[in-house]
Amino acid sequence: MKENRKAFIILEIVLAAAVLILTAAMLVRDYQKPHRVSVILRNPEESQWAALRFGLKQAAKDRNVALVIAGTGDLASAEDEKEQIQEEIDNGAKALIVEPSPGSGTGAMLEEMSKKIPILLIESKAGDSENLSYPAAAEADNYAMGQAAAKEVLKDFSGRLDGKRIGILSGSQGTEAGVSRKQGCLDILKDSGGTVIWTLESMETAQNAEALIQEKEKADIIIALNDPALEAAGKCNQEGDLKGALLYGIGNSTETVYYLDQDLVRAIIAPDEFMIGYQAVCETAESLDNFFRKPESRTADYRVLRRDTLFAEENQQLLFAISQ
Amino acid sequence: MNTKTFRIKRAVRGKNGRAENRKLSSRGIQTTIMVTFTVVSVSIMLILGLTLYGRFSVLYSQSTEESTQRLMNQTCLNLEDHLVSMRRISEAIYYNVVSESDIHDQNLQREMYLIYEANKDSIVSVALYGNSGSLISAEPVAEQKEDPNVTKQDWFVQAVDKVENLHFSTPHIQNLFDDATSRYYWVISLSRAVEITENGTPQMGVLLVDMNYSTISQMLEKINENENGQYYYLCDSSGKIIYHPKQSQILSGLFSENSKKAAGYKDGVFDETFEGEHRKIVVNTVSYTGWRLVGVIPDQAFTYGMFDIRYFIVILLLLMVMILLFIGRMVSIRISGPIMKLNDSVRAYEAGEKPRIYIGGSQETQHLGYSIQKSYEQIETLMHEIVEEQNTRRKSELDALQSQINPHFLYNTLDSITWMVEDKRNDDAVFMIMQLANLLRISLSKGRTIISVGDELQHARNYMNIQKTRYKDRFSVTFEEDPAIRQYCTVKLIVQPLLENAIYYGTEGMDEDGEIRVGGRICDGDLFISVTDNGVGMTEEEVNSLLLDNGHAHKHGSGVGLVNVHNRIRLLFGRKYGLMIESEPDEGTTVTIHLPAVPYTEENRERLEKGNLLPAGDIH
Numbered sequence: 039m040k041e042n043r044k045a046f047i048i049l050e051i052v053l054a055a056a057v058l059i060l061t062a063a064m065l066v067r068d069y070q071k072p073h074r075v076s077v078i079l080r081n082p083e084e085s086q087w088a089a090l091r092f093g094l095k096q097a098a099k100d101r102n103v104a105l106v107i108a109g110t111g112d113l114a115s116a117e118d119e120k121e122q123i124q125e126e127i128d129n130g131a132k133a134l135i136v137e138p139s140p141g142s143g144t145g146a147m148l149e150e151m152s153k154k155i156p157i158l159l160i161e162s163k164a165g166d167s168e169n170l171s172y173p174a175a176a177e178a179d180n181y182a183m184g185q186a187a188a189k190e191v192l193k194d195f196s197g198r199l200d201g202k203r204i205g206i207l208s209g210s211q212g213t214e215a216g217v218s219r220k221q222g223c224l225d226i227l228k229d230s231g232g233t234v235i236w237t238l239e240s241m242e243t244a245q246n247a248e249a250l251i252q253e254k255e256k257a258d259i260i261i262a263l264n265d266p267a268l269e270a271a272g273k274c275n276q277e278g279d280l281k282g283a284l285l286y287g288i289g290n291s292t293e294t295v296y297y298l299d300q301d302l303v304r305a306i307i308a309p310d311e312f313m314i315g316y317q318a319v320c321e322t323a324e325s326l327d328n329f330f331r332k333p334e335s336r337t338a339d340y341r342v343l344r345r346d347t348l349f350a351e352e353n354q355q356l357l358f359a360i361s362q
Numbered sequence: 363m364n365t366k367t368f369r370i371k372r373a374v375r376g377k378n379g380r381a382e383n384r385k386l387s388s389r390g391i392q393t394t395i396m397v398t399f400t401v402v403s404v405s406i407m408l409i410l411g412l413t414l415y416g417r418f419s420v421l422y423s424q425s426t427e428e429s430t431q432r433l434m435n436q437t438c439l440n441l442e443d444h445l446v447s448m449r450r451i452s453e454a455i456y457y458n459v460v461s462e463s464d465i466h467d468q469n470l471q472r473e474m475y476l477i478y479e480a481n482k483d484s485i486v487s488v489a490l491y492g493n494s495g496s497l498i499s500a501e502p503v504a505e506q507k508e509d510p511n512v513t514k515q516d517w518f519v520q521a522v523d524k525v526e527n528l529h530f531s532t533p534h535i536q537n538l539f540d541d542a543t544s545r546y547y548w549v550i551s552l553s554r555a556v557e558i559t560e561n562g563t564p565q566m567g568v569l570l571v572d573m574n575y576s577t578i579s580q581m582l583e584k585i586n587e588n589e590n591g592q593y594y595y596l597c598d599s600s601g602k603i604i605y606h607p608k609q610s611q612i613l614s615g616l617f618s619e620n621s622k623k624a625a626g627y628k629d630g631v632f633d634e635t636f637e638g639e640h641r642k643i644v645v646n647t648v649s650y651t652g653w654r655l656v657g658v659i660p661d662q663a664f665t666y667g668m669f670d671i672r673y674f675i676v677i678l679l680l681l682m683v684m685i686l687l688f689i690g691r692m693v694s695i696r697i698s699g700p701i702m703k704l705n706d707s708v709r710a711y712e713a714g715e716k717p718r719i720y721i722g723g724s725q726e727t728q729h730l731g732y733s734i735q736k737s738y739e740q741i742e743t744l745m746h747e748i749v750e751e752q753n754t755r756r757k758s759e760l761d762a763l764q765s766q767i768n769p770h771f772l773y774n775t776l777d778s779i780t781w782m783v784e785d786k787r788n789d790d791a792v793f794m795i796m797q798l799a800n801l802l803r804i805s806l807s808k809g810r811t812i813i814s815v816g817d818e819l820q821h822a823r824n825y826m827n828i829q830k831t832r833y834k835d836r837f838s839v840t841f842e843e844d845p846a847i848r849q850y851c852t853v854k855l856i857v858q859p860l861l862e863n864a865i866y867y868g869t870e871g872m873d874e875d876g877e878i879r880v881g882g883r884i885c886d887g888d889l890f891i892s893v894t895d896n897g898v899g900m901t902e903e904e905v906n907s908l909l910l911d912n913g914h915a916h917k918h919g920s921g922v923g924l925v926n927v928h929n930r931i932r933l934l935f936g937r938k939y940g941l942m943i944e945s946e947p948d949e950g951t952t953v954t955i956h957l958p959a960v961p962y963t964e965e966n967r968e969r970l971e972k973g974n975l976l977p978a979g980d981i982h
Contacts, residue, residue, distance in 0.1 A: 042393060046691055053684045057677055064673045085544075096610055102589075296544035299507070313614055349537045355613030357535045361546040 073326045074104045075319065076126035077135040077160070078119065082109040086265040086291040086311075089359035090160075093315025094135070101323040106131070116143040123151050131155065133322045133333075135176075138164045140212040148173050156325040158333040160318050162215030174335040176318035178309035180215040183288050183340050184222025187261050190305035190342060191286050192230055199232030205257035205283065206237040209247070209267035219263040219288060232259065238267075247271075252279050262287030265294055268306070272297030292360055298345055306343040312359040313338040391701055395694035396687075403686040411679045418671055423664050426592075427631055427642065430657045434594065434646045437585055441596075442649050444484070444577060448552050449528060449650065451481050452571045455488060456556050460569060465490070465498045465560050474501045486536060486547045486572040490558065491518065493566045498558065504539035512538070517551035521568045525555035530651045532602050533575045548575040550604070579605050590666035592659050599652035601625035624656045700727040708734060753972070778832045794831055797824045807854055811934070812970045814962040815882065815889065816848030822857040822880060829865055837865065837875055843882030843891070850889050851960040851970060853934050856927045857891060860953045863924060864895040867951070888939075889957040896950040905943050924953065931957065934970060 077094060079087060091107065098105035106129075110122055119139045126134060133156040138144045145164030148157055152173045159175035192199065204227060208220045220237070227234065236254050238247075247270035251260075260283045262268035268287035272294060274280050287294070288307045297303040317336040325333045341356055349357070459473040470490075478488050478501035489500040495512035512518050515537070520529040531551040541547075549572040558567035578596070585594050586607040595606040601622030603609060611617035620636040627645040634643055644657035700723020707720040719738060721731035775798050782791040801824040807813050819841060826839045839861075857880065864878045882891045900908075909928050928941045935958055945951035960966050 042390070042396075046396075046687065049687060050684055053680050053687070057680045057684070060673055060677050060680070064670065064677075067669075092610065096608070100608070100611070291544075292546055293544045295546070296541075300540075301508075310614070312610055313616075316611070316614070316616065349535055354535060355610060357546055358548060358613070359610055361535065361548060 072102045072104045073132045073323065074106060074130050075133045075135060075322050075326075076129070076131035077105065077107045077318075078110060078122050078126065079107065079137045079160070080110050080139075082107050084266075084291070085293060085360075086269075086289070088292070088362050089290060089311035089356070090315040092359050092362040093312035093317075094319050095315075096312075097316040097319030097323075101320060103319055103323050103326075105319065110139070115139055116141060116147045119144065120147050120151065123157075127155055133157070133326050135160050135318045135322060136173075137161050138175075138213065140216075142212075156322060156333055158318055158322050158325075160314065162213045164214060174321075174333050176314050176321060176336040176338070177215060178314060178338045178340050180218035181222040183307045183309060184219035184224075184263060185226050186222075186307045186340065186342060187219075187263065187286055187288055187305075188223045188226035188230070190307070191259055191261065191284075192226070194284070194304060197230075199227070199230040199259070202232040202258045203235045203256070204232045205254055205260045206234055207247075207251065207260060207262040207264075207267035207271055207287070208237055208239050209262070209264045212239075216263060223261055223263060248274050248279070256281045257283045259284050259286065262289070265289040265291050268303065269293045269297075272302050275302040276300070290360060295343070295348070295357065295360065298343055299348055301345055304344075307340055308343050308356055308360075309340045310338045310356070312355075390698070392694045392698040395697055396690045399690035399693060400683075400687055403690065404683050407679055407682045407686070411675050415668075415671070415675050419664070419668060422668055422671075426659060426664060427644065430592070430644050430659060431631070431646075433585055434644055434655055434657050437581065437594070438646045438648055438655050440581055441578065441653075441655065444581070445530070445648070445650050447481075447484070448571060448573050451477060451485065451488070452528060452552055452554060452569060455490075455571070456554065456569055460490060460556050460558055460567070463559070464562070465492075465558050465567075471499050471501075474499055478502065484574050484577045486549050486574050487539065487570075488572070489538065489570045490556070491568045491570065492558070492560075493522075493568075498567065500539070504541070506538060507540050510538050517553035517570060518568055521553040521555045521570075522566075525566070528552060528554045528650070530598075530653070532598055532604055536572055538572075547572070549573060550575055550578065583607070588663070590663040592657070592663040594655065594657045595619065595621065596648075597621040597625055597654050597656065599625055599654065604653060621656070625654050627654075700724065700731075704731050704734070707731075711738060774832065775828050778828070782831075790831060794828055797827045797831075800824045801828065805855060810967070810971065811853060812851050812962075812967045813854040814848060815843075815850045815852045815891070818852050818854060818857055819843055819848065819880065819882070819891075821855065822861055825858045826861055826878070829861070833865065835875075837878055839878045839880065841880045843880065844884065847882040847884055847889055847891070849962050850884075850957075851962045851966055852889070852891075852955075852957055853930050856931065856955055857893065859924065859927050860893040860955070863953070864893050864897065864951070867895075867897060867900075884959050887959055889955075889959040891955040891957070892952055893954075894950060894952040899947040899949050899951055900943075900945040901947055905945050908943055909941060927955070931955065 075098070079090075081087075082091070094105055094107065097103070106126070108122065108126060110118060116139055119136070123134060123136065134151075135158050136148065137160050138148060148159065148164050151157060157173045159173050159177075161175075161177050162180070163175045163177070164173070191204075195202065206220065206223065208216050216239075224234070235257055238250055238254065247267065251271055251274050260271055260280060262271045262285065265288065268285070268289040269291060271280065271285050271287065275283075275285050276297065285297075285303045286305050287303060288309070289295070289303075290308050290311050294303065294306055295308075298306050314336075317338060321333045321336055325331050341353065343353060343356075347353065455474060455477055459470055459477070463470040463473070474488055474490070478485065482502075487500060487502060487504070490498040491512055492498055495518065497506050497512075500506070516534075517529060517531045520531070529552070531553070533548055533550050536547040536549045552571040552573060554569050556567050556569045558565050582594060582596060582605045593607050596604040597606075598604060601624065603612060603619065603621055606612055606619060606621075608617045608619075612619055618637065620634065623634070624643055624645060627643065629645055629647055632643045632645065634641060639660055639662075641658055641660040644659070646655045646657075647653070648655055700720070703720040703722065704727060707717050710717045711719065719731050719735035721728050721735065775794065779791050779794050779798070782788075782794060801821055804813065804817050804821040804824070807817070823841065830837070830839065861878065861880070865876075877896045879894045880892070881894070882889070884890070908924050910925070924941055924943070931940045939956050939958060942954045942956060943951065944954075960970065
C-alpha cells in the first residue's frame with residue numbers, strides 16, 4: 039500500500055514537473071527575444087557602406103538577429119573604440135561586429151574585449167593582429183585587391199609602365215587592410231617599370247583629401263586604395279585637378295561607380311560588401327547559437343568594374359546592393 | 363491435540379498464506395484496478411490526442427494553403443492593377459500625346475511632363491526614342507549619358523522585335539541618364555514600339571516607361587513578413603527572378619530558388635522537393651505580363667504553426683494523465699479498500715491474532731466478510747470440540763492404564779494375607795493390611811493422576827513391604843532418594859511397575875539374595891528416579907525391545923509393563939521424557955524415570971491434570 043502510494047506521488051510529481059517545464063518552455067519560446075548584435079563602423083551612414091549595411095540587414099533578417107548599427111567618429115582611437123564597445127555591451131549587445139580603428143593597441147584591446155563578448159572584426163584585421171590569433175575578421179582579400187588594382191593599370195598599358203609616374207592614395211591611416219592593399223599594389227608595380235613618385239597615407243576629410251591630391255606632383259597614374267580616396271580623386275578628376283592622370287582604385291560606393299560611369303575612373307576593384315556584411319552576421323549568429331564556437335575569419339570576393347561592362351548582367355547584383 | 367498445536371498448524375498455514383499473499387501483492391487488486399484504469403484512460407487520451415493533432419494538422423495545412431491562395435489572388439490583383447495603370451500611362455502618352463503631336467512640337471514635352479508629374483510616385487522616367495535610339499523627349503528632363511547604347515538594351519530590342527506588344531522587362535539598373543547625385547535606379551521597363559511623326563513623316567520609335575521597382579517590391583515585401591518560413595516571389599515566364607525576399611542572396615549564390623520549374627507550372631498548388639526539402643508551391647499568373655507570383659510553403663511552415671498546438675496537446679495530455687491517475691487511484695481505493703481491510707483482518711487471523719473479521723464496504727464485500735467470519739467461528743468451535751475430545755480420550759486412556767494395576771496385585775496380596783491369617787501370623791497380616799491400605803490410598807489419591815514424588819515413593823515402599831513379606835525377604839530394597847525430590851510432581855504409580863519388574867526379572871532365579879536400590883535426584887532441571895537391581899540383566903536386544911509397544915503381553919508381572927509407564931509419562935509430559943534402561947547380562951538392570959522437575963503445587967498439579975504441558979518458564 040505504502041509503496042503504491044509512494045509510486046503514485048512520485049508519478050504525479052514527475053508529471054507536474056513535466057507540465058511546468060513544457061509550459062515554461064512554451065512561454066520562453068513565445069517571449070524569446072532575438073540576440074542583439076551591434077555593429078561599430080566609422081561613419082556608418084556613408085554611401086560606401088550601403089552594400090555592407092544591406093548585407094548586414096539581410097543576414098540579420100535571415101538569422102533572426104536584432105541588429106544595431108552604431109557609429110564612431112572619423113578618427114576613432116583604440117581607446118574611443120573600447121568605450122564604444124563597452125557602451126554597446128552595457129546596452130545589451132550579445133555580440134559585436136567592429137571595424138577596427140587604425141593605430142597600434144587596437145588588436146590588444148579587441149582581444150581583451152573579446153574575452154567578454156564574441157567580437158568579429160569587419161573590413162580589416164586589427165592593425166597589430168599579426169601576433170594575435172583573435173578576433174577574427176570578415177573582409178575582402180585586401181592584398182589581392184591591391185594587386186588587382188595594379189593589374190588593371192598594367193592591362194591598359196600592355197603590361198609595362200616604363201617611364202610612368204605613379205601616385206598612390208593609400209588613405210590607410212595605418213589600418214591593416216590599407217597596409218595589405220598597398221603592399222599588394224606595390225608588389226605588382228615593382229617590376230612594371232613605373233615609378234611610384236608619391237604615396238598619400240592620411241586623408242582626414244574629403245576636402246582635405248582633395249587639397250592634398252592637388253598639392254601632389256603630377257602623376258601619369260593614380261591608384262586610390264580605398265573608397266573615400268577614390269571618391270576624392272574622382273571628384274578632383276571631374277574638376278580637372280588630376281592634371282591628366284589616369285585614375286584607378288578600390289571602391290564600393292555609388293559615387294565611385296558614377297565616376298567610372300562618367301569615365302573619370304578607369305577601373306574599380308569593388309569588394310563584395312554585401313557578402314562581407316552577410317557573412318559577418320551569420321558568423322556572429324553561429325557563435326551566439328553555439329557557446330563553444332568563436333567567430334571565424336571569412337573572406338569575400340571582389341569584382342573588377344570597367345565602364346563598358348558596368349551594367350552587364352553579372353554586375354547587376356553589385357549595383358543593386360550599393361544602390362540600396 | 364491442544365490449543366498450542368492448533369496454533370502451530372495455523373501458523374504453518376499462515377506461512378503458506380503469506381507466500382500466496384506475496385504473489386498477490388505483486389498484482390494487488392488496487393494496483394490492478396489503478397493500472398487498468400490508467401492504461402485504458404491514457405490510451406484513449408493518446409488516441410484522442412493524436413487524432414486531434416492529425417485533424418488539426420490537416421485543417422492547418424488546408425487553412426494555410428487557402429490563406430496563401432487568397433493572399434496571392436489579392437496580391438495578383440494589386441500587381442495587375444499596378445501594371446494596368448502603367449499600361450494606361452504608356453497608352454496615354456502614346457495615344458494622347460505622341461500620336462497627336464510632331465516630335466518637335468513643344469506640346470509633346472509639356473504633355474509628357476504632365477503625365478509624369480501625375481504618376482511620378484510609381485515611375486522613374488518616361489522617354490521617347492527614335493528608331494535609331496536617339497532620345498526625342500524624356501521626363502524628368504535629364505541629360506542623357508554619353509553613349510548609353512540604347513539600341514542594345516533589352517527593352518529597346520524587345521520593343522522593336524515585336525512592335526505590336528507591350529514589353530515588361532525584368533528589374534535592372536537604369537542606364538540612360540546622367541544623374542549628378544550619383545544615384546542609380548532599379549527599374550522595370552515598359553517599352554512599346556510607337557509611331558512618331560517628324561515633320562509630318564511617320565516613323566518608328568520606342569516609348570519607354572521606367573517603373574519604379576520599389577513599388578512592386580514594397581507590394582511583395584508586405585506579404586513576405588512571415589516568420590514561419592513561408593515566402594512569395596515573382597518571376598517572369600522564363601523563371602527569371604523579378605522579386606524575391608532573398609534576391610541578393612540568390613544573386614550572391616547564398617540561396618537558390620527553383621523558379622525555372624515554378625515558371626513552368628500552371629496556376630494551382632503543387633508539391634515539390636527542392637534541395638532535399640519538401641514544400642508546397644502555389645502559383646498564380648499575373649495577367650498582361652505572364653509573370654508568375656509563386657508562394658512557397660515549406661513543411662517547416664506547417665510545423666511552425668503547429669508548434670504551439672503540439673505543446674498545448676502534450677501539456678493537455680499530461681494534465682489529463684495526472685487527473686486520470688488521481689481518479690484511478692480514488693476509484694481503486696474506493697473499490698479495493700474494503701477488500702483490503704478484509705484481507706488484512708484475514709491475514710491477522712492467519713498470523714495467530716484474533717481480530718474481528720472486517721465486514722463493510724459494498725454488499726458483496728460485506729457478505730464475503732460475514733461468510734469468512736462465520737467460517738472462522740465454526741472452525742474455532744470445531745477445533746475446540748476436537749481438543750476437548752482429545753483430552754477426554756487421553757484421560758480415559760490414562761485411567762485405563764492405571765486401572766490395569768488393581769486386579770493382579772490385589773489378588774496376590776489378599777492371597778498372601780489369607781495365608782498369614784491361616785498361619786496365625788496376625789501381626790504380619792495386620793502389617794500387610796496396613797501396607798495394602800496405604801498403597802490403595804495413594805493409588806486412589808482422590809482420583810488424581812498427578813501426585814508428589816514423596817507419595818509415589820511412599821507407595822513404592824508400601825508395595826515393596828508387601829512384596830518382601832510375600833517373597834519372604836528373598837531380596838533387599840534400599841531407598842536412597844534425595845529428600846528434595848519429594849516435593850515435585852510425578853504421574854502416580856510409575857515406580858511400582860519398575861519395582862515389580864525388578865522383583866520378577868531381576869531377582870527371580872538368583873542363588874543369592876537380590877538387591878534393589880531406589881534412587882532419586884534432580885539434574886539439569888529434570889527429575890530422575892532410578893530402580894536398580896543386581897539380577898540376571900538383559901541383552902541389548904532385549905533392552906531395545908522392552909519399550910516397544912508391540913502389543914505382546916509379558917509373561918510375568920502385574921501386567922503393567924514398562925511400556926505402559928513409558929507411554930504414560932510421554933502422554934503427560936511430552937516425548938522428551940519417559941524411561942531409560944541400562945542393563946548388562948549377569949550384572950543387573952537400572953531403569954531410570956526421566957521427568958520434568960515440576961514443583962508439586964496445587965496450581966501445577968491442576969494444569970498437568972488438564973493435560974497442559976508446562977513450558978520451562980511456567981514452572982514455579
